[in-house]
Amino acid sequence: MTRKYIDCREFPSEMHCSVAISADSDQELLEAAVQHAVTVHHHADSPELRTQLAGLFHDGSPPVASPRAA
Template identity: 85%
Template sequence: MTRKYIDCRECPSEMNCSIALSADSENELLEAAVQHAVYRLRLFGHALATQAASFISRS
């Protein structure tokens, strides 16, 4: 089984987030990525929402 990953450094943003997430299943990874994005949105507001949605949909 190939490990799945999402690396925030691959998504240019004002935040310059350096978090990288990995998991064995796509569902588990997506759940963790959404939790991370929601946390960041709570801190930094709506402007980050567009970047997060675009990045997650490409992954």
């Protein structure tokens, strides 16, 4: 099983969020990413948000160094 991750450092924001989240399953990662997006970034939980976040998942583990912004 390949770990998956999503990394806020890829997306510039006013708060300069440096959170990267990883998990063993897409569903677990999606739930954690949605919670983060809603709580920290004040997004509304919606099917569109969930689809967008799932499309940003990467295989593996987040890099130690900050990735280049998208």
